[in-house]
Amino acid sequence: MYAMSTSKRSYHHGQLRQTLVDLALEALETTDPEAVTLRGLAEQAGVSSMAPYRHFQDKAALMQAVAVAGFTELRNRLRVVDDADNPRRALVAFAGVYVRFAYGRPRLYRVMFGGPPPTPDESLTEDETTVYGLFTLRLGQIVEPPRREEVLLTCWSLLHGLSSLLISGRIRSAGAAPEQLGERLARTALAGLVGPER
Amino acid sequence: MYAMSTSKRSYHHGQLRQTLVDLALEALETTDPEAVTLRGLAEQAGVSSMAPYRHFQDKAALMQAVAVAGFTELRNRLRVVDDADNPRRALVAFAGVYVRFAYGRPRLYRVMFGGPPPTPDESLTEDETTVYGLFTLRLGQIVEPPRREEVLLTCWSLLHGLSSLLISGRIRSAGAAPEQLGERLARTALAGLVGPER
DNA sequence: TGTACATCAGTGAACGCGCGTTCACTGATGTAC
DNA sequence: TGTACATCAGTGAACGCGCGTTCACTGATGTAC
Helix, strand or coil: CCCCCCCCCCCCCCCHHHHHHHHHHHHCCCCCHHHCCHHHHHHHCCCCCCHHHHCCCCHHHHHHHHHHHHHHHHHHHHHHHCCCCCHHHHHHHHHHHHHHHHHHCHHHHHHHHHCCCCCCCHHHHCHHHCHHHHHHHHHHHHCCHHHHHHHHHHHHHHHHHHHHHHHCCCCCCCCCCHHHHHHHHHHHHHHHHHCCCC | CCCCCCCCCCCCCCCHHHHHHHHHHHHCCCCCHHHCCHHHHHHHCCCCCCHHHHCCCCHHHHHHHHHHHHHHHHHHHHHHHCCCCCHHHHHHHHHHHHHHHHHHCHHHHHHHHHCCCCCCCHHHHCHHHCHHHHHHHHHHHHCCHHHHHHHHHHHHHHHHHHHHHHHCCCCCCCCCCHHHHHHHHHHHHHHHHHCCCC
16 A cells, blocks of 8 residues: 555655656657656656666666567557458558557657567567567468468568658658558558458 | 878878768777767877867768768669669669668668768769669659559668668578578569569 | 564765867968969 | 968867766565564
């Protein structure tokens, strides 16, 4: 039982780890990753600048946790539009959601893909729980084993590339919203790679 | 006439700008972009740490010049495999060269795509001289105007995405060399997007 | 129900770091006459 | 061919910066008995 509702801060914060991650996520809405500082986050949490070290080995570990949170969020968004009965439609929707996520949270996306890939972790390696597990799953329903790997790689590269280029301002989604561009390219790519829609 | 061959350094370096860019390119072969310092480059050039400011407004400007050099190098490599008489073959070769370049010089590639897109500059905007101008050109020979833009975007995204994911270690080109993976995906994508090879 | 004690989660001061950059300066070079 | 002088390309010392992190410490909490 924590006295979280009182404005008076107790000596023990009680939720510091999660608070720090949340604050970092929030900061990344307006601040570039390099400019997000451990000290700043600690201050915002109302805690000394050393307190975070109780919960994270170092700054990199915190950012890693932020990246994981980003993947979790993305995964959740993908799940909303998932549809096991219509894998093709699901994949196109995935593309839209993916690009929208990246475009909407560019700095978070950069954190997610900037560092080294997350070490295999129980919350991330289970196929269906990972972002790419969802792609694999739905793609697996509509493309045969020999080409499966190749198509998956192509789709992933396409989406990541499109997202990155949009984020860095190298391409603009003329007129249309980014997610529509994502969906359009995905539809075309699927038509080409998997065959025409039935 | 410069006394460049003498080991004795004259007060005026004479080639400092180019030397700094070259040293940066060299450093990026083994050192991450964040760890490449102006001071370090100056020291390597045998010059005071302030000398670079005669040639670049600030560090960012130097890195920008490095990025431009990277694009020039990439463009030159693409030209080697270009083939106006067989645009399809040229495009597949482009894909291989592109991915090989990115995979072979990952830190340089990151510098090229990390910063803001280069400001329009006479050496980069001329269509045929830009990297993407070459793609546009060859793609333009085999796909009709309405879909041209879309196919270009797809190819570029695919290559950039694949390169980025390879670089960050998120995917591995199992067995095959990266450029072969690039060529393979490009061939498949072109077959799907443009139609079967004639 | 109380108490002792291990453990956990904070504090606060201080430091090292090495970078980019400022400042005022000086040596070298090219050119007009 | 010489000379005066503007301009260019360097020097060298110093600083501010704010970060991540170390260190030794203390207050709060949970649990065994």
